[in-house]
Amino acid sequence: MTAKLLQGADAITExxxxxxCRFFTGYPMLPFTDLLERMAARLPDVGGICMNAASEIEGANMTLGAAAAGARAGTGSTGQGVALMQETIAEAAQAEIPFVVFTMARGQQxxxxxxxxxxxxxxxxITLAPKDVAEAAEHTQLLFHLADQYRSPTILYGDYLIADTNMSVDVQPRDYGELPDKTWxxxxxxxxxxxxxxxxxxxIGKADRRGLMPDGQWKKVAEKFREIAESEARHExxxxxxxxxxxxSWGTASPFVDFVVDLLRDDGIRAGSFRPITLWPFPERALEEAARGCSKVLVYEINAGQxxxxxxxxxxxxDKIEFIGGVSVDYSGMRQGDLLDVAPLRDRVLRAIQQGAAT
Amino acid sequence: MQREVMFTGVGGQGIQLTAKTLATAAVEEGRHVMLLGHYAGAMRGGQTDASVVLGDQPLRTLPIVQAAWAAIVMHDDHWPSTNERIRPGGVVMVNSSLIDDVDRPDCTIVRVPATARATELGAPMSAGYVLVSAFAAATGIVSIDAMLAAMRQLVPPYRQQHVESNERAIRAGFEQEPIPELAAWEQPATAGGVR
Structure with missing residues (x-):
C-alpha cells in the first residue's frame, strides 16, 4: 500500500x-471550494467534466441532467449553497435520478x-457523516453506490475538519457489489x-404509454424510502x-467524544459513545438498544439541538436525555468554535452527571 | 510511537509551507501523518499555526491536538495558545533572532537564529526552513533527503526561483547536531519506509 498525504478535499476527489464519478459541478464557497478545485483539476485526467456553475441552482440542475443521462455525477456546496439546491434534490428524489451532494458545511448546523x-x-x-478524512474517502464511494442502488440523491456531510485536514491516506477502489444497468x-x-x-x-407518461401517475409514483418512492430506513441505518x-x-454525537465531533470517554473511564466513570454514521436513516433501534442500560444519554453536537x-x-x-451541545462558531463563521474540544466537552459531561446525582 | 509537533508564527514566515513539508517528508519515509493548518483572514502578520502528528503506527489523535511533544516557534505573538499544549519534557525550537526566550524550564529549548541565518544566506523568506530543519536534525524526525524532496515537491511552479534558497536554508538547519535525548524514533525509517 502506498499512502499519500492528502487533504480531505483531495481524498474525496480521488x-x-x-x-x-465523471461529472461534477459547483460554485465556490468555503470550505467546499477546495473540493471544487480538486475536481476541476482531476476530472479531465479521466475523461470527466467539472463545471464551475454560475450558481448553486444551476450547478445542481446540471448535475441532475448528467445523472439523468446515466453519468455518475456529483455536486456540492456549503449549507448556504445546498439551501439553494433543495428543489433540485427533491425533484431528483421523486423522479429517481441518482447523484451525490457533498455538503462541506461550516459546522454542524x-x-x-x-x-x-x-x-x-x-x-x-441518505446522508453519511464521516468522522475523519479516511472515512470520508470510504463514504464517498459508498454514497455513489447507494445512489445508484436506490436511484436517489445521497449526501455526504463534511465540514472544514473533513475538507482541510491532511492525512496519510491510501484511497483504494471499493467494491460494493453489482448494480443493475441504467435502463432508465x-x-x-x-x-x-x-x-x-x-x-x-x-x-404521467406519454400519450401512448401511461406512467404510474403521481399517486403511483409517489407511493412507489415512499415505499422505497421505507425500505431504506429499514435496511441502511449504520452506526458505531x-x-x-x-x-x-x-x-x-456525529461526524467530526465523535472523535472528541471517544477521547473524552477514555478520560472518563480513567476516572472510574462508565462512559460510552454512540455515533450515527447515517444521519438518515437514523439508527433508531440500535440507539434504543445501546441506551437501554444507561441512566443518562447525553447529546453532543455543535448546534442548537438537531x-x-x-x-x-x-x-x-x-427523561434520560440531556443536551450538552450548543451553537459555537469561530471568528470566521466558517468553522466550529471553542465548544468543539476535549476540555469543554468533558466539563459538560461531568456537570450533567453531577446534576443527575443531585436530583 | 507518536510525535506531535505544533508550529506557531505570523503570516509570511512560511508556517503552513514548512509544516506541510515536514508532513510530506514523513509520509515519504513511511510514517502515518496528520496535518491541520490554522490561519486567519489576514495573510501577512496574522496568526498562523499548524499541527503535525507523526507516528509509526496508525495515529490516535484528534485534529485539534490536545498535547504536543514539540513546538516550532517562529514568532511569539501567538505562542501562549501553543505553549499551553506542550507537554512537560517536550522540546521547543525557538527562532532566537526574533524571540528572547520562552518560559519553559520543564522543556528542552533549542535556540536557532533562523531569521539571521537565512538572511546571511540571502534568503530571509526561507527562515522557517532553517528552524524546522534544525528540529529535524536535532531529533531525527525526518532525514535531510526526505525534507529536500518534500520541499521540491511542494514549491509551486510559479515559485521555482525559491527552490535553491530553500535548499540552502534546509542544509543550514541540518548543521544542527543531533541531540540524543530528543531522538524522535526508536527505529530510524528504512528506505522502504517503516510499514
Missing part, C-alpha cells in the same frame, strides 16, 4: 474518481437540512424511435456495552 430537507413531497436523502437513463440513444424514455417526478459504538452514561430530536424519537424514556 475516492469519487475511483467510484466512477445543517443536520436538519440534510436529514429533513427543504424540498417538496415524501422524500428522504435518458441518454439520447432512443430519440426518434418512438420508444424514448421519460424521467418525470409525476410519471465505543465502550458502550457496560456504559452507564452514553454520549451521542440530532437531539432523532435521539428523542429513538429512546422511549425521554
Amino acid at each position: 475516492a469519487a474518481l475511483a467510484a466512477g 445543517d443536520y436538519f437540512q440534510c436529514t429533513r430537507g427543504g424540498g417538496w413531497g415524501d422524500y428522504r436523502t 437513463a435518458v441518454d439520447g440513444t432512443l430519440t426518434g424511435t418512438g420508444k424514448s424514455r421519460l424521467l418525470w417526478s409525476w410519471d 459504538t465505543y465502550r458502550a456495552d457496560d456504559a452507564d452514561v452514553l454520549i451521542v 440530532a437531539l430530536e432523532d435521539v428523542r424519537l429513538s429512546i422511549p424514556d425521554r
Whole structure:
C-alpha cells in the first residue's frame, strides 16, 4: 500500500474518481471550494467534466441532467449553497435520478437540512457523516453506490475538519457489489424511435404509454424510502456495552467524544459513545438498544439541538436525555468554535452527571 | 510511537509551507501523518499555526491536538495558545533572532537564529526552513533527503526561483547536531519506509 498525504478535499476527489464519478459541478464557497478545485483539476485526467456553475441552482440542475443521462455525477456546496439546491434534490428524489451532494458545511448546523430537507413531497436523502478524512474517502464511494442502488440523491456531510485536514491516506477502489444497468437513463440513444424514455417526478407518461401517475409514483418512492430506513441505518459504538452514561454525537465531533470517554473511564466513570454514521436513516433501534442500560444519554453536537430530536424519537424514556451541545462558531463563521474540544466537552459531561446525582 | 509537533508564527514566515513539508517528508519515509493548518483572514502578520502528528503506527489523535511533544516557534505573538499544549519534557525550537526566550524550564529549548541565518544566506523568506530543519536534525524526525524532496515537491511552479534558497536554508538547519535525548524514533525509517 502506498499512502499519500492528502487533504480531505483531495481524498474525496480521488475516492469519487475511483467510484466512477465523471461529472461534477459547483460554485465556490468555503470550505467546499477546495473540493471544487480538486475536481476541476482531476476530472479531465479521466475523461470527466467539472463545471464551475454560475450558481448553486444551476450547478445542481446540471448535475441532475448528467445523472439523468446515466453519468455518475456529483455536486456540492456549503449549507448556504445546498439551501439553494433543495428543489433540485427533491425533484431528483421523486423522479429517481441518482447523484451525490457533498455538503462541506461550516459546522454542524445543517443536520436538519440534510436529514429533513427543504424540498417538496415524501422524500428522504441518505446522508453519511464521516468522522475523519479516511472515512470520508470510504463514504464517498459508498454514497455513489447507494445512489445508484436506490436511484436517489445521497449526501455526504463534511465540514472544514473533513475538507482541510491532511492525512496519510491510501484511497483504494471499493467494491460494493453489482448494480443493475441504467435502463432508465435518458441518454439520447432512443430519440426518434418512438420508444424514448421519460424521467418525470409525476410519471404521467406519454400519450401512448401511461406512467404510474403521481399517486403511483409517489407511493412507489415512499415505499422505497421505507425500505431504506429499514435496511441502511449504520452506526458505531465505543465502550458502550457496560456504559452507564452514553454520549451521542456525529461526524467530526465523535472523535472528541471517544477521547473524552477514555478520560472518563480513567476516572472510574462508565462512559460510552454512540455515533450515527447515517444521519438518515437514523439508527433508531440500535440507539434504543445501546441506551437501554444507561441512566443518562447525553447529546453532543455543535448546534442548537438537531440530532437531539432523532435521539428523542429513538429512546422511549425521554427523561434520560440531556443536551450538552450548543451553537459555537469561530471568528470566521466558517468553522466550529471553542465548544468543539476535549476540555469543554468533558466539563459538560461531568456537570450533567453531577446534576443527575443531585436530583 | 507518536510525535506531535505544533508550529506557531505570523503570516509570511512560511508556517503552513514548512509544516506541510515536514508532513510530506514523513509520509515519504513511511510514517502515518496528520496535518491541520490554522490561519486567519489576514495573510501577512496574522496568526498562523499548524499541527503535525507523526507516528509509526496508525495515529490516535484528534485534529485539534490536545498535547504536543514539540513546538516550532517562529514568532511569539501567538505562542501562549501553543505553549499551553506542550507537554512537560517536550522540546521547543525557538527562532532566537526574533524571540528572547520562552518560559519553559520543564522543556528542552533549542535556540536557532533562523531569521539571521537565512538572511546571511540571502534568503530571509526561507527562515522557517532553517528552524524546522534544525528540529529535524536535532531529533531525527525526518532525514535531510526526505525534507529536500518534500520541499521540491511542494514549491509551486510559479515559485521555482525559491527552490535553491530553500535548499540552502534546509542544509543550514541540518548543521544542527543531533541531540540524543530528543531522538524522535526508536527505529530510524528504512528506505522502504517503516510499514
